Amino acid sequence: MPTLRELSSDLLSGKLPVDAAQPMAPRFISDEVAPRTTFVSSFANVTAFATDAGLVLVDTGSFVLAEPTRACLRKATPDRVSTAVWTHGHVDHCFGVELYEAEQSSPVHVIAHTAVPRRFERYKLTRGWNHRINRRQFQTGAEFPGTFRAPDELVADRKSLDVGGRRFELAHALGETDDHLWVWVPDAGVVCTGDLFIWASPNCGNPQKVQRFPREWAAALRAMDALGPEVLCPGHGVPIYGAANVHRALDDTASFLEQLVDQVVALMNQGAKLDRILDEVKPSAELVSRPYLSPVYDEPEFIVRNLYRLYGGWWDGNPAHLKPAREVAIATELARLAGGAATLASRAEALATSGDLALAAHLVELAATAEPGDASIRALRSSIYKQRAAEERSLMARGVFTTAASES
Numbered sequence: 001m002p003t004l005r006e007l008s009s010d011l012l013s014g015k016l017p018v019d020a021a022q023p024m025a026p027r028f029i030s031d032e033v034a035p036r037t038t039f040v041s042s043f044a045n046v047t048a049f050a051t052d053a054g055l056v057l058v059d060t061g062s063f064v065l066a067e068p069t070r071a072c073l074r075k076a077t078p079d080r081v082s083t084a085v086w087t088h089g090h091v092d093h094c095f096g097v098e099l100y101e102a103e104q105s106s107p108v109h110v111i112a113h114t115a116v117p118r119r120f121e122r123y124k125l126t127r128g129w130n131h132r133i134n135r136r137q138f139q140t141g142a143e144f145p146g147t148f149r150a151p152d153e154l155v156a157d158r159k160s161l162d163v164g165g166r167r168f169e170l171a172h173a174l175g176e177t178d179d180h181l182w183v184w185v186p187d188a189g190v191v192c193t194g195d196l197f198i199w200a201s202p203n204c205g206n207p208q209k210v211q212r213f214p215r216e217w218a219a220a221l222r223a224m225d226a227l228g229p230e231v232l233c234p235g236h237g238v239p240i241y242g243a244a245n246v247h248r249a250l251d252d253t254a255s256f257l258e259q260l261v262d263q264v265v266a267l268m269n270q271g272a273k274l275d276r277i278l279d280e281v282k283p284s285a286e287l288v289s290r291p292y293l294s295p296v297y298d299e300p301e302f303i304v305r306n307l308y309r310l311y312g313g314w315w316d317g318n319p320a321h322l323k324p325a326r327e328v329a330i331a332t333e334l335a336r337l338a339g340g341a342a343t344l345a346s347r348a349e350a351l352a353t354s355g356d357l358a359l360a361a362h363l364v365e366l367a368a369t370a371e372p373g374d375a376s377i378r379a380l381r382s383s384i385y386k387q388r389a390a391e392e393r394s395l396m397a398r399g400v401f402t403t404a405a406s407e408s
Helices: 006-015 068-075 099-102 116-125 125-139 214-226 243-269 273-278 301-314 325-338 341-354 356-371 375-391 395-407
Strands: 028-036 037-041 048-052 054-058 082-087 109-113 153-155 158-163 168-172 180-185 190-194 232-233
Touching: 006 028, 028 068, 028 232, 037 068, 037 375, 048 068, 048 168, 048 190, 054 153, 054 158, 068 082, 082 099, 082 158, 109 180, 109 301, 116 301, 125 395, 168 214, 168 243, 180 214, 190 356, 214 301, 232 243, 243 273, 243 301, 325 341, 341 356, 356 375, 375 395
Parallel strands: 054 082, 082 109, 109 153, 190 232
Antiparallel strands: 028 037, 037 048, 048 054, 158 168, 168 180, 180 190
16 A cells, blocks of 8 residues: 555656545555654544644544544554644544543543534534435435534634644634634644645535635635645645645645636626626636646536625526526426427437536426426436436535436
8 A cells, every 4th residue: 555655746746646546535544744743544634743741633533434543543653632623613523532532531622713613503403404415425324413522622813822842823714614723833844724725626615515715715725835834734635745745735726716716706796697607717727737626526616606605695697596486387387388398308318318418407307397207207317317427526516416316
């Protein structure tokens, strides 16, 4: 099995395509990325800093993989855990504290942003919804958690933390979440980005999640870059080693987001509707070609939609969509005009055969909505969405289309 350094080098050089080393894949490999600094590669990563008072962990593991992540860390160091800093409250980053507390029979001091408790309350309120989101997005049956360990200390903006003779600089940033902290450890030259860097197109367009903040996200990446880090420990994916490589990754990712923000805002200021904005806004091909900006998780089109929602609300500019007829009424009327749902389905099949799966999906949805009991239309719907899923690179699009196929 290659080391994390080898994986990182092969990905950056293009020797290994990022699709073959999915950043969300748990590897359960640990590596000393800097003196007294251990990185554990999991679904969501953990970085452990040795101090004279015990370990400081940046993130603690996911609700489904916290134990194997802990076991991997324990192969590298037996030191007790003094402090844990959660980069944010997503459930793949903030579980497993109780495992360390149980093994050492002493508490771990948990630090998080002030918005994390509010997030946990929202998760409890919408547990069923979040379970369904995860089932679609990750194709998993794991039950979304309903109880959460409260942090012991909350940080609103910045905090300089001294633990066992080492200094940790914590900074808040709006980005993937409103409760995000990133961590700079100056004596190691290590920046822990959390999910502000994930070896993929930034996850700030997720179609099933709450608002994300691309402009502020880019500013946070530039603030990290200004520190001149030697090692980047990401929330997902492998570390990046060497100041030049880290600079390029942070600068490119910030530029990628800034390009999308600038284009969307310029068109919105011209009064453009969402449909035109989706058609025209694109990041540069040069940036999209970077291995750490590939659309293997989120994708630029989703980020554009999120930006429009952030600055303009949910209405897309089409007056018919402000107070629309119900989908079944539209589908029934269009099927009647076409000569029946079967005619719509036949055209959808022809479009799919010709390769226009996006338009085919529209027509098969109309047909299936107009005649939900027609088994042949349901079978065609399943086939079209299986084809769409097979052609998608982004995990989010594949998850939605795969679920649509299975539910047809």
